[in-house]
Amino acid sequence: MTKQRITIISLVSMLIFGLLLSGKLLYENKWLEGSLIKESQQIPGVLSAEILDKQSASEMLVNTGQVTNLQTLCTQLKAISGTHPIRLVDQRTPELEEVYQQMQFAIQEGMAMGNFTQMRETLAAQAEQAGVMMNLTMDNEGIYLVLTQGEHQLVSVIERHGQGTFLPSVGKDYTSAH
Incomplete structure (x- = not known):
């Protein structure tokens, strides 16, 4: 029994x-x-979002429209993303990517040396020379860069401490390839 x-x-x-x-x-x-x-999708600048599962890891893929304040957008996304890392998908062009790649030297130097004022001046000069509008902000967690040329925009979050919250941003063709 x-x-x-x-x-x-x-x-x-x-x-x-x-x-x-x-x-x-x-x-x-x-x-x-x-x-x-x-x-x-209630956040200004976000067109759509989805959770993408890839090889035992998932990420939150966020399609952006015209972003006016990347830092605020990222703060709001972090608050709702939970444990999912965030990848921003923007409306970049090859020209914007080239400008961004040229800016990497000043960005990396500014982060390594802590000379953010000089970094900002250098980036502003590079953006002006390329005919690109730049919006650059930062906080203790990251550097938030938006490059705009006409209707196209490249957004980038450079984490200062390698938190892994934001994955490298990509162009809109990323979603169809993955």
Whole structure:
């Protein structure tokens, strides 16, 4: 009799555990992701968002429109992204990418030396010379750079301490390739 009770209790326990685990997974994958995507689309400058699962890792892919304040946008995204790293998808052109690559020297030097005032002056001169509008802000966690040329925009978050919250931003063709 006791052996039969132990078997029944074990089976019921495993069944309950299985139901709880599947409920948790369903909650995380459907309701939480849907809520996260819906909340992100309320942020000015965000066109759409999705959770992309890639080889046992996932990321929050955020398509941006015309971003006016990247720092605020990123603060709001961090608040709702949970454990998902964030990758911004922008409307870049090859010309904007070239300007950004040229700016990397000043950005990396500014971060290494801590001379952010000189970095800002150098980047402003490079942007002006290339005919690109630049918006550069920073806080303790990152440097937020927006390069705009006409309707096109390149956005970049350079983390100061390698937190891994923001993955390198990419152009709009990234979503169709991945």
